Amino acid sequence: MKVTVTVNGQERSAEVEPRLLLVHLLREKLRLTGTHVGCDTTSCGACTVLLDGTPVKSCTMFAVQAEGREVTTVEGLAAAGTLHPIQEGFKEEHGLQCGFCTPGMLLASKALLEENPDPTEEEIRWALSGNLCRCTGYQNIVNAVQWTARKLQSDSAATGAS
Amino acid sequence: MYPASFEYVAPATLEEALETLGRYEDDAKVLAGGQSLIPLMKLRFAAPRAVVDINRLPGLDTLAAGDGGLRIGALVRHKTCEKSELLGGRWGTLGAAAPLISDPIIRNLGTVCGSLAHADPQGDWGSALLAMDAEVVARGPDGSRTIPLPELFEGPFVTSLAPTEIITEARVPDPGPAAGGTYLKLERKVGDFATVGVAVHLAMDDGRVGKAGIALTAVGPTNLRATAAEEALAGSDLSDEVIAEAARLAAEAAQPYSDTRGTADYKRTVVRVFTERGLRTVREGMA
Numbered sequence A: 001m002k003v004t005v006t007v008n009g010q011e012r013s014a015e016v017e018p019r020l021l022l023v024h025l026l027r028e029k030l031r032l033t034g035t036h037v038g039c040d041t042t043s044c045g046a047c048t049v050l051l052d053g054t055p056v057k058s059c060t061m062f063a064v065q066a067e068g069r070e071v072t073t074v075e076g077l078a079a080a081g082t083l084h085p086i087q088e089g090f091k092e093e094h095g096l097q098c099g100f101c102t103p104g105m106l107l108a109s110k111a112l113l114e115e116n117p118d119p120t121e122e123e124i125r126w127a128l129s130g131n132l133c134r135c136t137g138y139q140n141i142v143n144a145v146q147w148t149a150r151k152l153q154s155d156s157a158a159t160g161a162s
Numbered sequence B: 001m002y003p004a005s006f007e008y009v010a011p012a013t014l015e016e017a018l019e020t021l022g023r024y025e026d027d028a029k030v031l032a033g034g035q036s037l038i039p040l041m042k043l044r045f046a047a048p049r050a051v052v053d054i055n056r057l058p059g060l061d062t063l064a065a066g067d068g069g070l071r072i073g074a075l076v077r078h079k080t081c082e083k084s085e086l087l088g089g090r091w092g093t094l095g096a097a098a099p100l101i102s103d104p105i106i107r108n109l110g111t112v113c114g115s116l117a118h119a120d121p122q123g124d125w126g127s128a129l130l131a132m133d134a135e136v137v138a139r140g141p142d143g144s145r146t147i148p149l150p151e152l153f154e155g156p157f158v159t160s161l162a163p164t165e166i167i168t169e170a171r172v173p174d175p176g177p178a179a180g181g182t183y184l185k186l187e188r189k190v191g192d193f194a195t196v197g198v199a200v201h202l203a204m205d206d207g208r209v210g211k212a213g214i215a216l217t218a219v220g221p222t223n224l225r226a227t228a229a230e231e232a233l234a235g236s237d238l239s240d241e242v243i244a245e246a247a248r249l250a251a252e253a254a255q256p257y258s259d260t261r262g263t264a265d266y267k268r269t270v271v272r273v274f275t276e277r278g279l280r281t282v283r284e285g286m287a
């Protein structure tokens, strides 16, 4: 059957079997390989994408369920070659080592900051508790989200003042 | 992992959804949050001929309290319950359970009614809602019927729902303003199922316990009500002695088994400790 999804702002269509998982639509049909498959059993969050702004595990949703909806993947974060503030934060604070979990971490963090621009450390750890990282020990990921929160706040204060 | 092939139907109305289920007789599955069904299909433990996606049905996302008590529509997500300010006070058992279910990303999609239909004895909603005397409303080809949870849960992953029925909502009777509750869960890590969970609900009547609900997760073939413990609490003054006795009776009602999460003895002890701790917490919260 045909499925049409807005991916990173662009309308994309593909002919798919209903059993095709969203992550495979993204990786194999649309060649957006930034979304990773880690566990394939709904446990690790490496495959996290945003569906209408909400983090979901794309290994646990059929592509046909996303018909008519908006999907954001890690490829959609940087606008015109400029890193998104959350990407900058992970770079500045060394929030990644191998990078496998990073696309999911970035998207879950972005969704958190949109909902709660000034989260406590506890709130950050809670919001990211569905995303596993085998490398960093999480501390630098928490630092990266805090860095981004400060940056976004000072940016918006600066815009407000000008 | 790829599920077996199936036909996908995303009906726009409940009537159409019921008609589709009827057409496939017992070989179609309702898809709500998909957070249990899709993992099962990927492992090919489930291979339905058709999947009926109810996510586009209107009017099933109500979470509201009114004269008839609390209504939780079939598309109310775990996350909606976690964030809802409504689920404190008299509905506190539910508010305490919501943030302990799975992990934050699964909670964005998973539904309360889907959990009940899935009937996993390790599921948390089953206990929280049993303790509060909930029932589900099931719509089938011949109309609606209500099913109290003890009659819904027949065994591990087995319910009394017909394959052609859809749960449209769960209903929880209003226990009145002098009520409260909590849910305690022991888990090895976020996203793990309960090693043990205990739901506690108390409705007070003139300073004494009017009605008590105690239900247990992961220590039996279904979520279990600890009836003897509830009876020991009803009419009592909630003294330390009554609480200790109720906790002992709850542990006795548990039917734990040893597995990777712990031995049967250990789990029984956790039931006792959690029942006692939960009852004390609720007593203090209402003081």
Ligand SMILES: Cc1cc2nc3c(=O)[nH]c(=O)nc-3n(C[C@H](O)[C@H](O)[C@H](O)COP(=O)(O)OP(=O)(O)OC[C@H]3O[C@@H](n4cnc5c(N)ncnc54)[C@H](O)[C@@H]3O)c2cc1C
Residues within 6 Å of the ligand: A041, A042, A043, B029, B030, B031, B032, B033, B034, B035, B036, B037, B038, B039, B074, B100, B101, B102, B103, B106, B109, B110, B111, B112, B113, B114, B115, B117, B118, B122, B123, B124, B125, B161, B165, B166, B167, B168, B191, B192, B193, B194
């Ligand atoms: C890694 C992981 C960890 C988890 N941890 C926990 C946990 O700690 N505690 C916990 O309670 N749960 C846990 N879950 C399960 C999760 O809460 C699911 O969301 C829930 O069990 C099912 O709800 P759903 O809406 O996703 O249902 P679905 O997956 O869509 O459906 C599940 C079953 O119910 C049927 N069904 C669904 N809705 C209806 C309806 N309205 N009428 C009739 N039948 C229906 C489906 O046909 C299917 O058989 C976990 C899941 C995963 C993958």
Ligand code: FES
Residues within 6 Å of the ligand: A036, A037, A038, A039, A040, A041, A042, A043, A044, A045, A046, A047, A048, A057, A058, A059, A060
């Ligand atoms: S790959 Fe989807 S949760 Fe791990």
Ligand code: FES
Residues within 6 Å of the ligand: A095, A096, A097, A098, A099, A100, A101, A102, A132, A133, A134, A135, A136
């Ligand atoms: S950076 Fe390697 S898994 Fe997180």
